[in-house]
Amino acid sequence: MKNPYLPREAKVISFKRESSDNFTLRLNLKMKHEPGQFLQVSLPGIGEAPISFASYSDKHVELSIHEVGNVTNALAKLKKGDKLLVRGPYGKGYPMEELKGKNLIIMGGGCGVAPLKGVIEYVEKFKKDFDDIILFLGFRSVDDILFKDHLSKWKKKFCVNTSVDKRPVKTCFDVKVGFITKLIEKSRLKSENSVALMCGPPIMINFIIKILKDKGFKDNQIFVSAERMMNCGIGICGHCMIHGKYTCRDGPVFRYDEIKDYQND
Template structure:
């Protein structure tokens, strides 16, 4: 029998220290940190970052590599504001990975449509990297990304590569002056409506503000897509990541164990639950 000291030593709530190997401002309210953390993970999973005294927050992994973990963070609350002050070379307390990933194996040889809005592009970046690393496994890939303005574009280095590798459609809520990446003014929803054909074979990932997810999904279903072709991400408050604290429950499903990626038919009736 294990003693209680040994049990507590293995506590799942206990984070471990990893090094910040890169820090990079993306826009004026978002930044990306790269952690020297050899973590086996799948696209769509997330980790918890801890700052003792400040708190802990779940952040989705935005890269796909066995050698490092990248996190893209928008400054919205106490925790993220403090995280933004971190520097290259600092140590950060983390635990993870958590969550059910996109079942990428199932999508082999399918066409992929990836739709992201604002900071919702970040969790999708890992899956696009996965597709890029295993390009031969997938059919046609279309990316639809929406940002507020050209200044709010995330991951420019990646987009520079992806614009040649995939079909990429960028939209901005507002364009004053010059646009970039051929981005048009208007919502992602309009672009999806205009560009996406009757593609019965494609798998769709959507991540972004709840209202955007809802509208895009409606448009796709109108176009004849099945609910089972569409995968969406849910965002909830969570404290534990292991199905205990009960905060992230959506109609009986734990976002931390059964999500944050859900198939559209699992969640569609309970978007505000």
């Protein structure tokens, strides 16, 4: 029997610093996956962490990583040509195939924008299959904005709204100042034939859901990526359970009506 915990080796093709505590690794991996799914990424002798796909390409895989602890700090020291280990892809991502024909509202905050980059790259590839595409991306400050080099390209294709919480001293970036939730609240979003895809801090998600409901969105028009502590990543250990659902196997992306009573547990 195949050992599900056995990882495979991947090589770093490039390392890109996105902000003072966030970086993107491009790996020489070609694997079929859905936007929103994740890999278990490890370094021998250090540990393993779940990291979402931050790309949608048949040539490589990108992971965008926030340095918060043991594994992520060690990954930040990797250079081009270094090796790491991965298991996956795991979990259920955003159901992009089912959402074709709809207006997409893509909403992310901080490092939660990483998995949404995978969604955006999917939509770039299949743009004609979707209706209007609107992005709301919120960051703490201009220095914390991720994927700066992609933003100008996205602005040519989609309606992109970016905000920073802190007023910058000086910037050439076209950003609004204030919480992204305020921008969303002020926007005229039509709920008809629309879905919202989100990832970010729970407090931001909770505010956005309330705003969307006030604008007429139903629970089944909202998709949220949930974060829970994980261990096995494959529905065995029970670490990531949300009331009978395994975040690693049944999520991490859930339709809001599936978890709304438990998401803050």
